[in-house]
Amino acid sequence: MATTTPHETPPEVAPASRPLTTVVNDTIKNTLLSVQDYTELAWQSIVNLVSPPFYFRDLLDQVDVIGVGSLPIIILTGFFIGAIMVLETAAQFQRFGTTALTGNAVSLALIRELGPTITALMVAGRSASGIASELGSMVVTEQVDAMRAMGTDPGRKLVTPRMVACVAVLPLLTGVADFVGLIGGFLVAHVTLGLSAAEFWHHAIDAPGTNDLIHGLSKPLVFGFIIATVGCYKGLKVRGGTEGVGRATTSAVVIASVSILASGFFLDKLLMYLFPV
């Protein structure tokens, strides 16, 4: 095989010679382009819902992988979050002689804030990375191109089922985390504070109102959307072989987690305004 002769290698511009302003400009431009690309993918994943073809089997597979697959980790973390909360606050409750309110506090904190956020972060760690690496490997091995070459839209076949699965499954997982968290909280309250089941559960169930439940179960819808679309976006944008897949996986988790926390803040504001408690 012939080797390169001098004129075959095009002259490359050394990166070091680029002035700082160009670098900054390029970075800003690239970031804006990424945001635009992401928005288009996210929007298209919703638009795909209004016209066929639909891929129900892929949707069910994803519900299984993301939903059922995340159950063990959600049960474990939910349980310990509830338990830790009571453990940390028990001393305070005792000091003010208000141990009966333990159920109240755990229940409100879990349902409004900790349940949705912790669940979303755990699922982001597990599924945003899983989605990004799966789609990323498909890009690298040309399976996504093969799909397009056979007339199948990867957006419909890969992105939309994952988006719908995440959005559907996250509120359910959050509900599980809330419930298991209360059990964890109760066990600790029972052992350390000597609270009876009736005392604890009576307050835990009574404390949250309808608006608290709306807060607690609407946030996961948005979080699920973020997890799936960020994972898909990062996966489908993979360049540069298996190494690129690794990088995409990591950044999918980081971006999804930060977006969950940031959007959680603004969602709280919005929900407080719409459904004051």
Added chain:
Amino acid sequence: MTNAAAPAAAPIVFENVRLGFEQTEVLRGINFSVTPRETAVLLGETGSGKTLILKLAAGLLRPDSGRVRVLGRDLGEMSERELLDFRRQIGFVFQEGALFDSLTVEENVAFRLREERVDESEIAVRVVEALEFVEMADAIAKLPGELSGGMRRRVSIARALVSRPSIVLYDSPTAGLDPVTSQRIITLILRLRDLQGVTALLATHRLQDAFALANFRFDPASQRVLREHEDGASGGPKTRFLVLRDGQVYFEGNDRQIRDSGDPYLAKFLE
């Protein structure tokens, strides 16, 4: 086929196609066309842009400038949605096979038919037919991970031809395979060309494969691969060579012309 109106027109035409990434321009004005029932062999060193040209021909990539016409349609004027439908007339054999690794061989080969909502009973027949064509019927229930590289390549050919496309694009179908397996795959390509008359664009950096395509033909009567008559009078020009260099088509001609050219660059290639 929807575009059968003009059989004389070349099924694949590239007009001054340019494509680049960041600072480098890889394709710098590609011009060529493939005539009906012809197999055009794209030869070029690694990184010369063979895969890019095939992906442009399937509309998987869009050129920075220039035009790609396939079956009489200008791909540049089509939306991605139109392209998805259009690509059903094209078979694409990817460089590493690109089989869906979570699906079995049967599901891979049947993928396009299931997408087109073909009747399951017909799918069963056509999948077995395609797998028998590539001699892989035994592997129907296996996963791609359980197959060797050559077997994967053959399944990938079965997947490309199951929908009976009139154009097939082969991306380095013999790269990284031993001579015996390469020969089997070349035989498959000959059979597809000479039995079904597909128009093909085949990328490779192995000149011996290109010569094998030029010098042999599949004889339907005896079901065997025969050497072309030495005078080349048997079936007209079936194989043409396109050699890429510096992002352009550096040489275009048949096997005789490439041997007799005396060009130093091509000579390096012939070794």
